[in-house]
Amino acid sequence: xxxxxxLGSARTRRPLSTEERAxxxxxxxxxxxxxxxxxxxxxxxxxxxxxxxxGGAAAMALAAAGIGRLVLAHQxxxxxxxxxxxxxxxxDWVGKPRVESALRRIKDMNPRVAVEIHNANIGEDNVDDLVxxxxxxxxxxPLFRERFLLNRATVEQGKPMVDSAMYELEAQxxxxxxxxxxxxxxxxxxxxxxxxxxxxxxxxxxxMVGSLAAMEAIKVxxxxxxxxxxxxxxxxLRDMTFRVLRLQRxxxxxxCRDHR
Amino acid sequence: xxxxxxxxxxxxxxxxxxSEEIELDEPTTVHDLVVRLSRQHGSAFRRLALDANGxxxxxxxxxxxxxxxxxxxxxxxxxxxxxxxxTPISGG
Numbered sequence: 446x447x448x449x450x451x452l453g454s455a456r457t458r459r460p461l462s463t464e465e466r467a468x469x470x471x472x473x474x475x476x477x478x479x480x481x482x483x484x485x486x487x488x489x490x491x492x493x494x495x496x497x498x499x500g501g502a503a504a505m506a507l508a509a510a511g512i513g514r515l516v517l518a519h520q521x522x523x524x525x526x527x528x529x530x531x532x533x534x535x536x537d538w539v540g541k542p543r544v545e546s547a548l549r550r551i552k553d554m555n556p557r558v559a560v561e562i563h564n565a566n567i568g569e570d571n572v573d574d575l576v577x578x579x580x581x582x583x584x585x586x587p588l589f590r591e592r593f594l595l596n597r598a599t600v601e602q603g604k605p606m607v608d609s610a611m612y613e614l615e616a617q618x619x620x621x622x623x624x625x626x627x628x629x630x631x632x633x634x635x636x637x638x639x640x641x642x643x644x645x646x647x648x649x650x651x652x653m654v655g656s657l658a659a660m661e662a663i664k665v666x667x668x669x670x671x672x673x674x675x676x677x678x679x680x681x682l683r684d685m686t687f688r689v690l691r692l693q694r695x696x697x698x699x700x701c702r703d704h705r
Numbered sequence: 706x707x708x709x710x711x712x713x714x715x716x717x718x719x720x721x722x723x724s725e726e727i728e729l730d731e732p733t734t735v736h737d738l739v740v741r742l743s744r745q746h747g748s749a750f751r752r753l754a755l756d757a758n759g760x761x762x763x764x765x766x767x768x769x770x771x772x773x774x775x776x777x778x779x780x781x782x783x784x785x786x787x788x789x790x791x792t793p794i795s796g797g
Contacts, residue, residue: 499797588795592795612715617791637793638756642797
């Protein structure tokens, strides 16, 4: 299913500057994107939570593509054990806030992007405001408690959410758009048994799924291609198998059944 | 009748298998298959696959071919079908 409305296009558009045309020259030629798509992207905002292995790669790719504003939420300081996958962090920043490292790296790469940082994870107290502050959400959180909160808030506010996940050499990606298919709680009605906060993974896996999440966000925001609405990409890098599963809505879902 | 079962994420780690062929002697539903595999593969897989009542956990992701089905689905499996069992994963 295509998203025909350009979500980022409602605000005032102005032509690209000569400098912007030069920076984004390689993507302006993408069929169905062009200068209008670039303007949509520049007028769009994305909440990325968290900005570890997956979210960091997504935020960087969005910044490189020329997103207008990023809202980044991630609590805590950089740890040595983050460095195998969290590409927005640096060895010189161990012990200092992750979001500050992310801000520094993104601004170094594309200073035109407005970046708002929150040294906090998603919780009951901030989820509604954070989701309201952006046009689209990229869920890259490791805890299902955070993911379920984001899901509820995006359903209630009618915001699209790109949901990204990884484990060992496997990755999953889907996009939820309220009213058009299942939500996260349709897939997982409750806390999955046996899920642990720390799991084995390579940085190449998190960077891959983060980049795919950024592409999904760009597609939804700019009305480009066909996002993974009602479909789940399941990638297994052990044998380089990529499958797309068709997902079911749960008609009894406690979160989205009244928002259709 | 034979079906192929593929395991993904923690289900693969718990069973030690990426896939296996299962011989079914009698009509079997998705629900029946998940319960049978839980007996076959021991406690690590059982903890992921079954809820406290011994039924397929509702947060297990199951697909027949490329179509998601509910883990407790009572549709009978057909010869040659591939069932994929995926445990939920997340970011980080």
